[in-house]
Amino acid sequence: MKAIQTFIDHYNYFITIFLMVAGLYVVIARGNMVKKLIGLSIFQTSVYLLYIAPGKIIGGTAPIIDPAFKVYSNPLPHVLILTAIVVGVATLALGLALVVRINEAYGTIEEDEIFRQDGGK
Amino acid sequence: MNSIWPQLPALQIVIPLLGAVLVAFLRRGSLAFLVTLAVSWLMPFISAALLWQTMTTGPISYHLGGWPPPIGIEYRIDVLGGFVLLLVSGVSAFMIPFARQSVEREIHPSKHAWFYCMYLLCFTGLLGITVTGDAFNAFVFLEISSLATYTMIALGHDRRALLAAFQYLIIGTIGATFYVIGVGFLYLITGTLNLADLATRLIPAAVENPPAVYAALAFITVGISLKLALFPLHTWLPNAYAYAPSFVTVFLSATATKVAIYLLVRYFFSVFGVAIDFRALPVTEIMIALSLAAMFIASIVAVYETNVKRMLAYSSVAQIGYITLGIGLANQAGLTGGLTHLFNHAIMKAALFLAIGAVVYRIGSCKLDDLSGIGRKMPFTMIAFAIAGFGLIGTPGTAGFISKWYLALGALDHGWWFLVALIVVSSMIAVVYVGRVLEVVWFRPTGPNLKDAKDPPFLMMMPIIAFAVATVYFGFDTRLTAGISETVAKTLIGGMR
Amino acid sequence: MSAMFSPETLVWLAVAIPLAAALLIPVFHREPNVRETVTLTAAVLLFLTVVSLLAPLLGGARPEVAGIRIATGLSLSLKVEPLGMLFALIASGLWIVNSIYSIGYMRGNDEPRQTGYYICFAVAIASTMGIAFAKNLFTLFLFYEALTISTYPLVTHKRTPEAFRSGRIYLGLLLGTSMLLFLPAIIATWAIAGTLDFTPGGILAGKTGTGVTAVLLALYAFGIGKAALMPLHFWLPAAMVAPTPVSALLHAVAVVKAGVFAILKIVVMIFGIDNLASLGQSTWLTIVAGTTVLAASLVALRQDNLKKRLAYSTVSQLSYVILGVAILAPISAVGAAMHIAAHAVSKITLFFAAGSIYTAAHKSEISELDGIGRRMPWTMGAFTIGALSMIGIPPTAGFLGKWFMLTGAMQTANWIALGVIVVSTVLNAAYFLPIVFRAFFREPPMTSRPHGEAPLPIVIALTATAAGTILLFFCSGIALQLSNLMIAR
Structure with missing residues (x-):
């Protein structure tokens, strides 16, 4: 009973952990480069959640100063994650660009196939 | 102003x-x-x-x-x-x-x-x-x-x-x-x-x-x-x-x-x-173990590389091992050695990779077999390579020796004699991989692919020489490298719990 | 020179002069005569510099150059002390003779790459001076390595596959032992004593137990590969592929001498003779050195190649010095120092003679030397004097060192050392005298082509060193004085 209660209280963390592990698994297990990048994005998304979730203060409101409210949510995580999302998008874009170039050069985006073409290196 | x-x-x-x-x-x-x-x-x-x-x-x-x-x-x-x-x-x-x-x-x-x-x-x-x-x-x-x-x-x-x-x-x-x-x-x-x-x-x-x-x-x-x-x-x-x-x-x-x-x-x-209490955690031990693995395994892999750039890359992994070893030692002399090597390795590797870059510029290859006898065609480049190579080994009179000396002192402060021995032995592997290149470039007969090879243009040559000279210079004047590292190490170690 | 410069200036000049020569020589790449003049001038200047340091030294001064502090425990500094002075005198004196000889030999044999040869030679001499005047172990180590590296191009001078094979052994063994054994020993010494300075009476006295002392002594004895203690001797015969003047440099002037010199200096001024004697940790060194003396002599007996035989003779003679050290009586340490000097002049004479025969008659095997003494009387006369000195027969220099060592062995009742010296003397005679006999008393073969003496510079050089061998016996005053000063506190 207690375990379930812990789970429900911290469900956001479990989602984070699930996304993190799932993303990492895809990156490692898939040979297709686009799928690898998708996995990487899921992995990064988990971090966004990790930061954002604790920023919400229960009962708090949007952080715009007004005498009517005493409790505000923490705005800083949102700002940080906005930056992180930008970084993530840039990484994804660059990764996809590289995949396009790799496809032009090798005619495939499967890692095994590319290794075979380069003689095992 | x-x-x-x-x-x-x-x-x-x-x-x-x-x-x-x-x-x-x-x-x-x-x-x-x-x-x-x-x-x-x-x-x-x-x-x-x-x-x-x-x-x-x-x-x-x-x-x-x-x-x-x-x-x-x-x-x-x-x-x-x-x-x-x-x-x-x-x-x-x-x-x-x-x-x-x-x-x-x-x-x-x-x-x-x-x-x-x-x-x-x-x-x-x-x-x-x-x-x-x-x-x-x-x-x-x-x-x-x-x-x-x-x-x-x-x-x-x-x-x-x-x-x-x-x-x-x-x-x-x-x-x-x-x-x-x-x-x-x-x-x-x-x-x-x-x-x-x-x-x-x-x-x-x-x-x-x-x-x-x-x-x-x-x-x-x-x-x-x-x-x-x-x-x-x-x-x-x-x-x-x-x-x-x-x-x-x-x-x-x-x-x-x-x-x-x-x-x-x-x-x-x-x-x-x-x-x-950082020292109570096994972090430093893990760092030392991984550093030693880097120093030995990466060096040995470097010995068997036939592409000089890749060889130097593996050597970099090994040399990073020396730096992290200094961090893992986590004492005054060891950290000084690590930070000094941070500086010295940058200089020496710059000289080595620049020299190989000049070779690529001239002959378009950095395979060891293509480089036979190139020392006679590109003497200054290859002399610089040799000097920096000696630095990598840690020959006294080069910057590399200074860092390894401090690392050895750091190991001694812990009373770890075996570590001193391992630092010395791993340097000998560097002798092998550097020596292999030196032998090919200086003592093999010049290959037919090197007909037009010569030292690179002035602008490219100057940096190579500068870093080679620096390798020797910082082997004697250590105020900038070890001197500052010592100050830093004292502050950092002193600030620890 | 002493009038013009202070002793302190002279000390660093001793390293700077050959280095300056090394920089000047390539400038005159296309004018061999100027180039050789530079070498000779530098050699004479260096000798004068070293000689003018003698007076202040004997007067009790110990001029030094406060060097650069490089790192914790490491500084690059020079200091003149008696033993180093003796070594510097030998090396700088023999550089003059060797340069004269080199000119004759390199030109007589049309050797290629002569400019490179003279540059490396000058750098090697500069390193030797650094070793001789090193104030501390680090400085000694630095110049020791510099000597190894600068002589490598000389050993591989011929650039043949065989030369490279030998060169690889040379470099691998000398660098390997110094990095793997010598350097850790230095680090250990620093950790134990807190200093690396050479100090009369030693810096380790009372700081190490028997076990640590024995390990350290072993690290030094084998780490200094240049001393060619068995089983680390094989680089020396391998290096015989080099031209003869290089062999002379290796065997007489610098390299192996630097090795035994370093061991002698370390025993006297790092361990301290009394300290070692009280700990009683040198019996094994006596045995190793004694074995090397005898085994190398036996191998020499079987060599037909003249230079190979000389090489094994060197291995054996070097261990005499180590033996003299290992006896641990002050008088035998004096003997060891004297033997460094005696062996230097005698062995260089022998090598000059071997090179002279190769230049004039193109012969390198002992079995070809029948009757050669009649055609080359100067060469073989000098060879005979050198051989007598190696055996230790008065009135040659070799006698003195052996005499002191024997005295020391008697004093300490070291019967192993005593026996080794006696037996090896017989062996020395057995491998040198047949050559002399063959050269003078056998008929020359009919088939051999006629030839005369070697070129004049060669003859001058070898006559000078042969004369020096005898002179050192009669005028051993300065050498003895320096050797005695070495053990004085």
Whole structure:
């Protein structure tokens, strides 16, 4: 009973952990480069959640100063994650660009196939 | 002058950043190079001024936008930061003349301006990591430099460069994300991102919530170790160094890994070392074990490499092992040795990769078999290679010896005689792989493919000679290297719990 | 020179002069005569510099150059003390003779790459001076390595596959032992004593137990591969592929002498003779050195190649010096120092003679030397004097060193050393006298083509060293004085 209660209280963390592990698994297990990048994005998304979730203060409101409210949510995580999302998008874009170039050069985006073409290196 | 002086920390970042934007708009390769050159030659002066300031008046705190820390982002430079800044900007300033002709030979003309843009961005990122006193800001700079690095590696003319860049992108992003996760934990338990503030707030938090601190330590260590290519997280490095354009290899080997090591030292000694009883954790033991593995396994792999660039790349992994060994020793002499090697290795590897870059420029190959007898055709290049090679081995009279001497003293302070023996024995493996190249280039008959080979043009030759001379110079005058490292080590070790 | 410069200046000049020569020589790449003049001038200047340091030294001064502090525990500094002075005198004196000889030999044999040869030679001499005047172990180590590296191009001078094979052994063994054994020993010494300075009476006295002392002594004895203690001797015969003047440099002037000199200096001024004697940790060294003396002599007996035989003779003679050290009586240490000097002049004479025969008659095997003494009387006369000195027959220099060592062995009742010296004397006679006999008393073969003496510079050089061998016996005053000063506190 207690375990379930812990789970429900911290469900956001479990989602984070699930996304993190799932993303990492895809990156490692898939040979297709686009799928690898998708996995990487899921992995990064988990971090966004990790930061954002604790920023919400229960009962708090949007952080715009007004005498009517005493409790505000923490705005800083949102700002940080906005930056992180930008970084993530840039990484994804660059990764996809590289995949396009790799496809032009090798005619495939499967890692095994590319290794075979380069003689095992 | 007086009004500029306090703004130097910001200028250190802003000038190369604006330079990158300017270069992107210029579009002409030669103009882009001139701007890059001007920026690169300006930076060491700022770094030197900052270092001098930290040594005379103590750490510099610069409040970005006038917001005081811990609310605003703080640029904080202490002696260690100034030292690394000077290393990065100084090494770049010395090597940049090499870029012009090397880039012209290896990269398509339409991409020259973009290349210099990426170079300056990467440069900005590296300086930024060193300057910033904010954990999340460091992540942003880390990614700026990393994204630029992936692009530059992909510009290599071999198609395998694309693959190397992609693999590095995956691993590098995982590393950076691990770092952010670690920082996230720290933020959750302390509510601050300012490194100095973190250290103080961690002290109560560590008592309250040790698992979170340990998890943060683990994530940050692994994340940064991926970037600095700590064995066995080094797998991205050999291919990236081997297939990147020559100049990129020189730049990365001399600066990028060094800045990552700086970040690790920062976390180990200025954050976690202050907040928790660092020595009670098995971190140092693990560092030492991995460093030893790097020193031996990577060196042995280097012995069997037939591509000289790859050989030097594996040697880099091994040499990073010496630096992390100094960190793992976590005492005055050991850390001095590690930080000194940070500097010395940058210089020596720059000389070696530049020399090989010159060979690629002339004959278009860096396979060992293609280099037979090249010493007679490119004597100055290969003499410089030999000198730097001796430095890598740690021959007395070169910079490499100084760092290893301090590492040995650090091992002795723990009473670990076996470690002294291992340091010495691993140096002997360097004798083998350096000696193998020297024998081929100097003592084999000159091959027919080398008919037109000769020393590279003046602009490329000068940096090579400069770094070779520096290898010997810093073997005797150690005030800048070991002297400052000793001061830094004393502060860092003294500040630990 | 002493009138013009202070002794302190002279000390660093001793290293600077050959280095300056090394920089000047390539400038005159296309004018061999000027180039050789530079070498000779530098050699004479160096000798004068070293000689003018003698007076202040004997007057009790110990001029030194406060060097650069490099790192914790490491500084690069020079200091003149008696033993180093003796070594510097030998090396700088023999550089003059060897340069004269080199000119004759290199031109007589039309050797290629002569400029490179003279440059490396000058650098090697500069390193030797650094070793001789080293104030501390680190300085000694630095110049020791510099000597190894600068002589490598000389050993591989012929650039043949065989030369490279030998060169690899040479470099691998000398660098390997120094890095793997010598350097850790230095680090250990620093850790134990807190200093690396050579100090009369030793710096380790009372700081190490028997076990640590024995290990350290072994690290030094084998780490200094240049001393060619068995089983680390094989680089020396391998290096015989080099031209003869290089062999002379290796065997007489610098390299192996630097090895035994370093061991002698370390025993006297790092361990301290009394300290070692009280700990009684040198019996094994006596045995190893004694074995090397005898075994190398036996191998020499079987060599037909003249230079190979000389090489094994060197291995054996070097261990005499180590033996003299291992006896641990002050008088035998004097004997060891004297033997360094005696062996230097005698062995260089023998090598000069071998090179002379090769230049004039193109012969390298002992079995070809029948009757050669009649055609080359000067050469073989000098050879005979050198051989007598090696055996230790008065009135040659070799006698003195052996005499002191024997005295020391008697004093300490070291019967092993005594026996080794006696037996090896017989062996020395057995491998040198047949050559002399063959050269003078056998009929020359009918088939051999007629030839005369070697070129004049060669004859001058070898006559000078042969004369020196005898002179050192009669005028051993300065050498003895220096050797005695070495053991004085």
